[in-house]
Amino acid sequence: MTKSSPSVAAGSHPIVEVKDVSITFPGVKALDRVSFRLLPGEVHALMGENGAGKSTLIKALTGVYEIDSGSILIDGRERHLTGTASAQEAGISTVYQEINLCPNLSVGENVMLGHEVRGWAGIDWRRTHAEARTVLARMELGHLDPRAPLSSLSIAMQQLVAISRAMVTDSKVLILDEPTSSLDANEVEVLFGVVRRLRDQGVAILFISHFLDQVYAIADRITVLRNGQLVGEFLVQDLDRTQLISKMIGKDFESLKALGSTRQKDMRDRSTTPLLAAAGLGRKGAIDPTDVEVHAGEVVGFAGLLGSGRTELARLLAGADKADSGAITVKGEKAGIGSPVAGLAHGIAYSTENRRDDGIVADLSVRENIMLALQARRGWMRRVPAKEVDKLVQTYMQRFGVRPNDPDRPIGLLSGGNQQKVLLGRWLATGPDLLLLDEPTRGIDVGAKADIQETVAELAEGGMGVVFISSELEEVVRLSERIVILKDHRKIGEVVNGPEVSAQSVVSIIAAESEELAEQAAQELASSDSTTTDTTTTDTTNADSASDGRDS
Amino acid sequence: MNRFKAALRTPWFGALLAIVVLLAVNTIKDPGYLAIGTNQTTGMMSGNLLDILRISAPIIMISLGMTFVIATEGIDLSVGSMMAIGGAVAMQTLSSINQPSSVTAMLTAIGLALLLAFVLGTVNGILVAVVGLQPFITTLVMMMAARGIARVITGGQNTNARNGPFNQLATGQILGIPTGFVLAIGIVVLVALLMRRTALGLMIESIGINPHASRLAGIRPRPILIAVYALAAVLAAIGGLFTVAEVMTVNPSSTGNLMELDAILAVVIGGTSLAGGKFSILGSTAGALLIATLNKTVVFLGVPSAATPAFKGVVIIILVLLQSDRVRSLLKRRTKSPTTPSTPTAELESQEALA
Numbered sequence: 001m002t003k004s005s006p007s008v009a010a011g012s013h014p015i016v017e018v019k020d021v022s023i024t025f026p027g028v029k030a031l032d033r034v035s036f037r038l039l040p041g042e043v044h045a046l047m048g049e050n051g052a053g054k055s056t057l058i059k060a061l062t063g064v065y066e067i068d069s070g071s072i073l074i075d076g077r078e079r080h081l082t083g084t085a086s087a088q089e090a091g092i093s094t095v096y097q098e099i100n101l102c103p104n105l106s107v108g109e110n111v112m113l114g115h116e117v118r119g120w121a122g123i124d125w126r127r128t129h130a131e132a133r134t135v136l137a138r139m140e141l142g143h144l145d146p147r148a149p150l151s152s153l154s155i156a157m158q159q160l161v162a163i164s165r166a167m168v169t170d171s172k173v174l175i176l177d178e179p180t181s182s183l184d185a186n187e188v189e190v191l192f193g194v195v196r197r198l199r200d201q202g203v204a205i206l207f208i209s210h211f212l213d214q215v216y217a218i219a220d221r222i223t224v225l226r227n228g229q230l231v232g233e234f235l236v237q238d239l240d241r242t243q244l245i246s247k248m249i250g251k252d253f254e255s256l257k258a259l260g261s262t263r264q265k266d267m268r269d270r271s272t273t274p275l276l277a278a279a280g281l282g283r284k285g286a287i288d289p290t291d292v293e294v295h296a297g298e299v300v301g302f303a304g305l306l307g308s309g310r311t312e313l314a315r316l317l318a319g320a321d322k323a324d325s326g327a328i329t330v331k332g333e334k335a336g337i338g339s340p341v342a343g344l345a346h347g348i349a350y351s352t353e354n355r356r357d358d359g360i361v362a363d364l365s366v367r368e369n370i371m372l373a374l375q376a377r378r379g380w381m382r383r384v385p386a387k388e389v390d391k392l393v394q395t396y397m398q399r400f401g402v403r404p405n406d407p408d409r410p411i412g413l414l415s416g417g418n419q420q421k422v423l424l425g426r427w428l429a430t431g432p433d434l435l436l437l438d439e440p441t442r443g444i445d446v447g448a449k450a451d452i453q454e455t456v457a458e459l460a461e462g463g464m465g466v467v468f469i470s471s472e473l474e475e476v477v478r479l480s481e482r483i484v485i486l487k488d489h490r491k492i493g494e495v496v497n498g499p500e501v502s503a504q505s506v507v508s509i510i511a512a513e514s515e516e517l518a519e520q521a522a523q524e525l526a527s528s529d530s531t532t533t534d535t536t537t538t539d540t541t542n543a544d545s546a547s548d549g550r551d552s
Numbered sequence: 553m554n555r556f557k558a559a560l561r562t563p564w565f566g567a568l569l570a571i572v573v574l575l576a577v578n579t580i581k582d583p584g585y586l587a588i589g590t591n592q593t594t595g596m597m598s599g600n601l602l603d604i605l606r607i608s609a610p611i612i613m614i615s616l617g618m619t620f621v622i623a624t625e626g627i628d629l630s631v632g633s634m635m636a637i638g639g640a641v642a643m644q645t646l647s648s649i650n651q652p653s654s655v656t657a658m659l660t661a662i663g664l665a666l667l668l669a670f671v672l673g674t675v676n677g678i679l680v681a682v683v684g685l686q687p688f689i690t691t692l693v694m695m696m697a698a699r700g701i702a703r704v705i706t707g708g709q710n711t712n713a714r715n716g717p718f719n720q721l722a723t724g725q726i727l728g729i730p731t732g733f734v735l736a737i738g739i740v741v742l743v744a745l746l747m748r749r750t751a752l753g754l755m756i757e758s759i760g761i762n763p764h765a766s767r768l769a770g771i772r773p774r775p776i777l778i779a780v781y782a783l784a785a786v787l788a789a790i791g792g793l794f795t796v797a798e799v800m801t802v803n804p805s806s807t808g809n810l811m812e813l814d815a816i817l818a819v820v821i822g823g824t825s826l827a828g829g830k831f832s833i834l835g836s837t838a839g840a841l842l843i844a845t846l847n848k849t850v851v852f853l854g855v856p857s858a859a860t861p862a863f864k865g866v867v868i869i870i871l872v873l874l875q876s877d878r879v880r881s882l883l884k885r886r887t888k889s890p891t892t893p894s895t896p897t898a899e900l901e902s903q904e905a906l907a
Contacts, residue, residue: 111608172768176560203654320767320768340769340770341770341772350768357762357764357765358762360762360765361762361765361769362762363759363761364754364758365758371765372754372771373769375754378751380751380752380755381748383750383751
């Protein structure tokens with residue numbers, strides 16, 4: 001933790017001032033009269049969940065999107081930004097998550113690209129490289145050889161070269177969009193060293209990251225966005241992690257507490273063989289080795305912020321990505337799940353969080369989308385008979401109330417909620433034992449959301465194991481019997497759901513600054529819960545109240 | 553009326569319409585163009601229409617194979633060279649067996665030709681699906697390599713052979729219709745059944761539309777991609793057999809030369825998008841027939857051979873323009889409300905439709 005620098009004087013003049021900016025896309029208000037200011041010599045974190053408007057705001061600042069109303073003032077002058085070039089000219093440089101450099105050019109060429117020093121016969125490479133060395137030295141990267149190929153550097157060093165490149169033009173504003181997502185802890189420290197140095201030189205830095213700890217380590221102020229609207233601007237010391245998270249997910253403490261009172265009692269017998277058990281399952285850069293179990297008839301929630309590893313873990317369980325450590329056992333037998341085909345063969349279906357890119361096959365009809373996974377299971381030669389397809393299609397379209405009720409309509413023309421229902425039909429048609437649902441309710445209307453939650457509860461009652469992932473913690477808490485809590489690509493705890501567990505208690509575990517605190521918080525919950533968790537008796541009244549709780 | 557409108561919207565309708573227009577132009581030049589007569593000496597039917605069907609057989613074959621490759625968001629530039637492979641292997645085999653009336657010789661020649669094409673097509677498929685090379689590069693290399701192999705097979709020479717049954721493939725008739733065309737249509741029907749009666753067609757489309765979603769749904773893309781490239785090569789070799797059977801000679805440098813372009817055009821005219829996805833076998837066949845008609849028309853109208861490619865280009869660009877959504881919406885706006893200026897929103901919509 002750094003102290004927030006006192007140099008951020010209240011009176012200092014903002015270098016960037018965004019006033020009442022709105023940006024509308026067809027059907028969505030991406031930014032709704034958002035105001036925001038960035039002071040010289042500060043690190044300012046921009047926080048928000050998916051769809052909060054962070055990237056839209058960045059794109060407005062870099063001139064990628066035109067603003068519909070409002071104004072952007074840079075250094076006190078109103079600017080009309082028309083593209084990256086005009087943003088750069090205004091003194092705003094951006095470094096994106098994916099490094100936008102040419103690996104086959106030298107470090108110096110990358111740094112100076114477009115700003116090469118010209119001599120009497122074209123580019124003077126000697127002076128260009130010398131200039132590159134000066135720029136790198138300003139970042140304390142003087143030890144890098146400007147003539148070395150960029151590809152010879154580590155990813156972290158490349159990230160720093162990208163920042164150097166952004167600073168060639170003496171930018172007054174540097175936007176860092178998820179710069180640390182592929183760096184390890186030491187590399188992050190090196191990067192932060194450079195960021196602090198730039199801050200001390202008076203550069204205004206806008207920092208976007210999903211890692212809470214990093215935000216608290218580097219930021220001076222935090223602006224929170226939610227659903228395209230400004231929630232507020234806070235000094236880092238005035239906003240603790242719990243408050244930050246509740247601002248991001250949009251529930252105040254009172255409503256979080258209120259939710260806690262409707263919690264179901266845990267009553268599951270966990271001594272039996274689990275449906276699926278993963279031991280030490282991990283993948284470098286995605287999720288640290290993790291143990292997790294799912295029993296038949298149980299809903300297990302994965303809770304964590306975006307980028308916490310919740311999706312990555314689900315993808316490993318389903319075979320969508322290959323694990324590089326650990327093992328999975330299905331119904332007590334070792335299972336090699338290295339591909340979605342293998343996952344489906346073991347009765348594991350995975351519904352992706354990215355419905356449009358990884359879920360629907362847009363130009364195919366609803367009918368074809370429903371039968372796709374089942375057809376893949378049967379192989380290309382044995383076409384699923386038309387009668388069987390019709391029956392499946394009718395069953396699932398009716399059960400979920402897909403609108404319009406036309407199985408021959410291309411799925412791409414349906415609304416998000418209806419697409420999601422069709423996809424649920426696709427996975428259920430394969431008759432899975434375990435259903436992994438990653439953000440099944442994202443971006444769909446309230447009615448469809450309730451339908452899907454109800455379905456999840458029904459499926460679990462019917463004996464299916466369900467893993468439920470959602471950014472909306474109260475949804476996870478309402479549906480799940482057990483909650484696996486993830487943070488920064490690690491499982492930091494697991495709580496058995498009960499009346500004492502609420503979205504807020506999950507938030508407090510996530511927000512706990514260190515691992516020990518998280519464990520402590522989880523243990524406190526566990527011990528207060530122990531009377532119900534450690535006994536394995538099932539009692540019918542509890543079971544009834546449990547299902548009531550789930551359906552509500 | 554409704555059915556007519558629906559037919560109007562199908563992409564292959566444009567191809568059929570263009571064929572009719574070309575035939576009409578030819579008929580205006582020579583009122584007897586469409587006449588079909590009987591040759592007194594051989595008893596065979598003859599006429600321009602039958603000629604068109606005869607020369608369409610190889611184009612139908614390569615277009616059919618190309619359809620599935622394009623549906624997977626790929627491209628196969630090597631089909632022209634595969635025609636040369638098919639022709640070269642067949643001619644070389646027939647000339648070394650040298651039994652002018654042997655059906656066995658013909659079957660051996662066909663079998664060997666298709667086998668080699670299958671092997672080379674599988675190589676294409678493996679390079680694309682397993683190694684992960686770009687289809688464009690992979691098949692560009694194969695285009696050069698396969699033509700080289702064809703030259704090696706014939707020793708760099710034109711190879712002639714005599715074999716009655718094989719010659720009949722191109723010059724024979726079944727109920728007055730050229731044998732080659734009948735066989736080609738038969739193969740089209742077989743392949744269409746293979747695609748639509750099994751789930752192969754659906755899986756090809758699914759991979760072409762959204763490879764990520766298809767993988768997560770449990771479709772294995774590799775075997776399907778390999779099969780698609782192998783099928784394209786085999787069908788192209790069959791096209792090569794039709795071509796060489798007509799003259800019973802193969803020129804390894806010119807047989808099938810640039811035919812890959814005709815195949816791509818036929819597929820696009822037939823309504824299969826180069827972006828992959830939904831394919832239309834009927835459309836590609838109609839497109840192939842259009843190309844054949846165009847080839848014949850160019851000769852018939854006496855377009856100087858130097859200007860032939862330009863003429864073909866003009867006809868095809870007109871057809872493709874008429875199929876583009878943006879041009880269609882422009883035409884519609886013109887015809888419906890000539891006074892309404894184009895609004896920015898309408899512009900935006902048409903851009904979205906294109907995207």
